[in-house]
Amino acid sequence: MTVGLGVTGSVSYLVQRDQVARDIDAELQRQVDAARGVVEAEAGEVETAHEALARILAVVPAPQNGSILGIVDGRPALVPGTAVAFSLEDSALVTRVVREVADGSARIGTAVLDGAEIRYVAVPVLVDTAPDVGVYLVAVDVGRELEPTNRAFTIFTVVAGATLFAVALAGWLVAGRLLRPVRRLRETADRITASDVRERIPVEGNDDISRLTETVNEMLDRLDTALRNQRELLDDVRHELRTPLTVIRGHLELVDAADPADVRATVELAIDELQRMAGLVDGLATLAEMRATVPDVQDTDLGQLTRDIAALANVIPGHSWSATEIGEGTVPMDRALITQAWLQLADNAAKYAPAGTPIEIGSRIADGNAELWVRDYGPGIRPGQERRIFERFARSTDGSARGSGLGLAIVEGIAHAHGGNARVESPGDGARFVIDIPTEGAA
Secondary structure (H helix, E strand, C coil), X not given: CHHHHHHHHHHHHHHHHHHHHHHHHHHHHHHHHHHHHHHHHCCCCCCCXXXXXXXXXXXXXXXXCEEEEEEECCEEEECCCCCCCCCCCCCHHHHHHHHHCCCCXXXXXXXXXXXXXXXXXXXXXXXXXXXXXXXXXXXXXXXHHCHHHHHHHHHHHHHHHHXXXXXXXXXXXXXXXHHHHHHHHHHHHHHCECCECCCCCCCCCCCHHHHHHHHHHHHHHHHHHHHHHHHHHHHHHHHHHHHHHHHHHHHHHHCCCCCHHHXXXXXXXXXXXXXXXXXXXXXXXXXXXXXXXXXXXXXXXXXXXXXXXXXXXXXXXXXEXXXXXXXXXXXXXXXXXXXXXXXXXXXXXXXXXXXXXXXXXXXXXXXXXXXXXXXXXXXXXXXXXXXXXXXXXXXXXCCCCCCCCCHHHHHXXXXXXXXXXXXXXXXXXXXXXXXXXXXXXXX
């Protein structure tokens, strides 16, 4: 803005100064034309150049901010009867113009008089048969003519400076307000460590910076959740691996190398514990992979999927399987992930339900959700355990089944990835595990 105002002011000043110079030359030309008119009107009535100059100075007034002088035979001879801006009598300009017009031609030029720049015109005044030679000299003070322009430029400079100050102040205030959230964002980022991302940035206003702040807060929420899950996972893994490692180490320390039966029993126990740890690692890998997977949501025929799941579950031994309710309709879902979660529920029911008991599979659409369920007639879920069993490494408290405790956590993760949830109902004669999937829109 400073450059723009500077260029604008400079160009305006130069244009006006040039216009003033042209106006001065035009005024000098009008003076010459007026003097010529006087001489032509008085032709035949004046006999000397002195008389001609006297008539001119009597009729033609000096220009504003200027002066006139009649020179006869190289010396100042006549001055106007009215006031003039400055005197031309005692100056070196007289000698200069006399020399310049000696050839009989008029001259226009610029000179410095008492430190001031003046613009002048000198015209010879000659009368036939007259013995004297006259010169009509008109001069204008350029500095005085430029005073209005200089005054205007000074005002412009003051106003431009005030404008720049006001704009700078407003810009500082506005930029400070706009960048305050960015500074807070930077300061918060500086304070956040790898172990603590709980701090959030206050959101003010409703602009792009505010939306950026909201996005960063959401990112911090996700990071906080990820770090918390990571800590919980590490704690759970440490807890789950400590027992089999302790069992294996204890038996290896106590094994009797000379007793083949004891060695075989210890090897079998170690292999069994190692297999359980391998299953735990596989479950953790599946859970982590599932959390990082974006569902490939497509419209899926719920009825056909239900029949396919029933056919797949029918190969699980020890139970009679049946599809007792089949919902009809199209539901947006990732068929592969939902199949994995549904079969996990079936496998979970087969582990806990007594051998030979029936297990039912079904689905329906109600209240904007698709319910995918598995119903068994086993021991059921104890009151207060309905949410705990969906946590990592959670198992039945009665010790009736073994496993990594990750199956239901995977089921719930798949349900959440689809914008739904997983739940359990225990009516008293078994349990009914349900996956709820929204029928409109996808996660």
